[in-house]
Amino acid sequence: MLTRFFLMGLDRKAGLVLTVLALLAVLVPVMTLVVPEGSPWHLSIFSVSLLGKYLCFALLALALDLVWGYVGILSLGHAAFFALGGYAMGMYLMRQIGPRGVYGNPILPDFMVFLNWKELPWYWLGFDHFAFAALMVLVVPGALAFAFGWFAFRSRVTGVYLSIITQALTFALLLAFFRNDMGFGGNNGLTDFKEILGYDIQAPGTRVGLFLATVAALALSYMIASGIIASKLGKVLVAIRDTESRVRFLGYDTESYKLFAWTLSACMAGVAGALYVPQVGIINPSEFAPASSIEAVIWVAVGGRGTLAGAILGAVLVNFGKSYFTGALPELWLFALGGLFVLVTLFLPKGLLGLWAQLTARLPSGKGKRVPNGKTADQKGM
Amino acid sequence: MRRAFRWLLAACVAIATTSAALAADLRPLVQTMGSGGYAGTEKALNQLSEAGDPAAVPVIEALQAGDLYVRKADGLVVIARKAGAGFALTDPLSGAVVGEAAAGAIDKIKINNALRRSISATLGALTLMSPDPATRRSAAEAVFKSRDANALDALNTAIAKEKDERIRRVMEQARAAVILTAGASEVDTQAAIATLTARGDRDALALLSMIAASGATDALKTAAAGAVAAVEQKLMFWGALQNLWYGLSLGSVLLLAAIGLAVTFGVMGVINMAHGEMVMIGAYTTFLVQQGLRTYAPGLTDLSILLALPAAFLVSGGVGVIIERSVIRWLYGRPLETLLATWGLSLALQQAVRSLFGPTNREVSAPSWMSGAFELGGLTITYGRLWIVVFAFAVFAALLVALKRTWFGLSIRAVTQNRPMANAMGIRTARVDALTFGLGSGIAGLAGVALSQIDNVSPNLGQSYIIDSFMVVVFGGVGNLWGTLVGALALGSLNKFLEPYAGAVLGKILVLIFIILFIQRRPRGLFALKGRAVEA
């Protein structure tokens, strides 16, 4: 049953996306750990973490595309779910520091010690167990999304009203997490992690492991998402996107469909956040900033809304551009990024993927069969 | 030798003036002002105060203004004012010209807060008999603040002579303050407490609390405690009103920030993320206008805000029209994509301003008619905030008239309600679109002029208002100007109502949660548009 579900989404497109991910999963560890340093084929740990970060963003974009591209819910607050997942993981990592903090307190994280907290607040209990924290990564964003969606969809809040209240949600969380009284480290957030599951978090092996976990999570989420889209459920979701009232009149309980997709998407975003935190080494309330959510929307739009592969492509491309330009053109990169968004909306309404589709549609079909190449590591720059 | 000559010269001039003999007495005191650092200056000042001679007033005023200098060559205390490249020196007591000096040849007599306090106390005591009523009044206020026992005699004389009822009242309050501080007979003290209770403001409360805590006798303490309770109760009532005013004032800021968005987003349906940058451009225009006036017409600087209004409207509006013509017009019917494009524009505009003006704050100073505050009963109302409230409502009214009563407004409504039909009726929809977007942006620019008075003029200015603006428009109901008005005022008041209890951060969180819950009850905002157009 489950196999059938996954296989259903496994058309050729999905196959190729998964192949690329599998290739990454094989090549990256080999190039990092096996290929000796100094070889042009060697990939530094820095690059692995960077790629891992892009793939976390890709997972967030995928989650967002599931609700925006296929159900028509434009969330301007998806980074909230991402950050909540991140905080759940961050709390686990904080507890793993144990007595190695600067004050050497075995229970309390450093920020609680210097704010004179005497004991661990109740909501921090249990986070010293990985399994509990991993569960919370799914449950906290999922529960918030469920509660929020349950009210919002039942009240038939739609369109831009829904978008703005998702923004209000993430903004309220931003302010709440900024408060030091909340017990989440305030503006400094959670940082200075030491180990995860007993492995040194900065060791190359752990970093590669985290990267592989990210690839796996992305692949799994992709399979789930494409499985859903290919199923009857997916057809209903797309119908809701196109004309919700008509679907409702046909007897479908549209609220439940939306709620399902919305909650699932929030859980995916939570997982993305949880994988992001150990790789970048910090989680701070600025992840809740409305601008982060808007950026995620932009990745999806740049790649191509309504195509899962497009969401991944957009997230990786825009973030790679950001990494590159903030180093290469520190004073001008905002022009480049801003200009890119304007140009994409004006000339590529269906995103980059739409452009490729348009271009290749005009070419003789034989050309489309070219095997993807370009995985050589000696290409420098863009 | 030269020094002696100067002295002689100065003395001659001084003799020529009216209070010649006294001025000669003051001279050694004035001369000691320049030595011994802050403590030395303070000591000399106290002696001047004890001497009680009004002839010292110009010296002290010069000290207050930072114009009193010591000439390095001979240690002579002089008043120095900038003249050309150097300074023109005059004698502080007589006003006679002493000569000129380069900037390096004289040392300023520095003052600190403690000295500033002594200065205003001394000036207060010395100017109680001034012929100018305003000076007498501020002198009385200064004595009230300083509670300087030295001033008691001068106060008594001044009260006896004073004809203006209101100034006399302030003088009596000042005397009460002096009496309470210095101590006096039981009867006098009780009378003083009564006088202060009648005054009933924060300053009076401060004094009364002091007596209540450390009065000489128990009876006095009890009387003062009763007075404190009475004043506090009165202040509490005014405090509530004051809070209402703060709410109104915050609401009007929100209204200003949101009203342009109510046009571009509410009326046209463009999710205009660059709205905040239009506000910012308005603020920078104000800065430029003020700079320009400072350079070319210093006399008009006080009017710079007024001149900035049309300028900001045109600049922001112009940028808006350009944006509409180049980007937005390709995106009608795809509202979510306008979000994307305008977000990109907002990034680019921020960076452009950062490159042009630098990343740091720019100073826009308040004109004199927008500075300071006045008392209305127990309310303190600052002129700046008052004008912003007035301005916000004026802009709202003007926009309402423009949309409801003009041909242009009619066209806007026609185009937004039914584009093909409006087109068929001969309305040039493309032009109307451009002008509408320009109108919304221009209004945002006007908001920028007002916000330059209370906030940073920096490239990030717009970012801090964009989310609040969207909340206001959505809360009020998209497409309804009255909704924006009520929404802004309601959210502003709610915020200010919650702030004293929950604190600034929690208050804001509660407001956001309130908006989320409110939208559940009314999914289309406070004033929802009715009819089929809504679903589109």
Place this chain on the structure above:
Amino acid sequence: MRHRMTGRVATFGISALAGLAMGAIAGSAQAADDTIKVGILHSLSGTMAISETTLKDVMLMLIDEQNKKGGVLGKKLEAVVVDPASNWPLFAEKARELLTKDKVAAVFGCWTSVSRKSVLPVFEELNGLLFYPVQYEGEESSRNVFYTGAAPNQQAIPAVDYLMSKEKVQRWVLAGTDYVYPRTTNKILEAYLKGKGVKDEDIKINYTPFGHSDWQSIVADIKKFGSAGKKTAVVSTINGDANVPFYKELGNQGVKAQDIPVVAFSVGEEELAGIDTKPLLGHLAAWNYFQSVDTPINAEFIKNWKTFTKNDKRVTNDPMEAHYIGFNMWVKAVEAAGTVAPDAVIDSMIGVSVPNLTGGYSAMLPNHHITKPVLIGEVQENGQFETVSKTPGLVPGDEWSDFLPDSKDLISDWRKPLSCGNFNVKTGKCGGKGS
């Protein structure tokens, strides 16, 4: 058929891009042998650009001047500027990029505590050197970081002492932005004030969010608190952007320095440049440097700065001086060590003493903090500060505050053989309370 094509194209795109990305980030730029690279890690965009851009400029100026003097160890210095865009994870990423890709010898950067916390593990892992130029909350000492800004005892406590002795202040409002620096500073001040006999009801603590812009109620509250018959002062740790509306509101509501002085730890010449300071005459700030300090070395610094930026109106401020000191210390330490290798430089840094801009010498202490004079200044009408008090000697930076219960037993000493950032003198162990 059509969408299959899309899929194939998509996959092609992704793989091509992944390849490009990997290629671009895998190939490390070849470090030219004839230069020494210096990383500059300050936000040039986003919310912190307002403060940090200036520090990038001052670093470029210092590097330029050093090169004119012949560079360091006979090599020219080369600045590598990156933009972490006020984004904290990006700070860590850019720090890693500077250290591994550009192979810089030292990094000058960060402003906010969170950015420093974000990059700290990176510098420790890769054994890099970070010079941090901003006053901060203390409670940290890393082998790889040199703190050239003020610790709380080099700013907050002298300021409070001044107010108590010179202004006879008895009642205190501690107002700050809700983040770690104000929180810690206020904790320290609270303990300090109580130790001096100030009662609970005479201390009021207030926190506001970042970028708070509506100060009406809070200023009214301050006035109310100040009318209890005792001399009241405000100790402000309000952060950057929020200061302008705060001071504008103070001015409008007529809170005068003579009545309720406000002493700020985060307001310098740069922040005042955006405000009309006439109504603020006499409000105070505590720093280790003011532009108005009248020394020949400062006059020259200001002149060079104005020439370098080609702007006669640019002001200088305390964090700029901190970079000036930090950079000169680094140059001296590198020349003493004869190499830019981190371990050698870290060892030779301690004890290095260079002139500061206020007419004395600042020395690097074993705890990686420096000695500084503390100046209290009053705001003048021209937007400058006038020094009204200066500590007689230099104050050594104390990273672990003596006024916090959990840190009073900790010390830091990076000299061998101790080499520990949080040595507990009670338990005799390195690592806080000992594990």
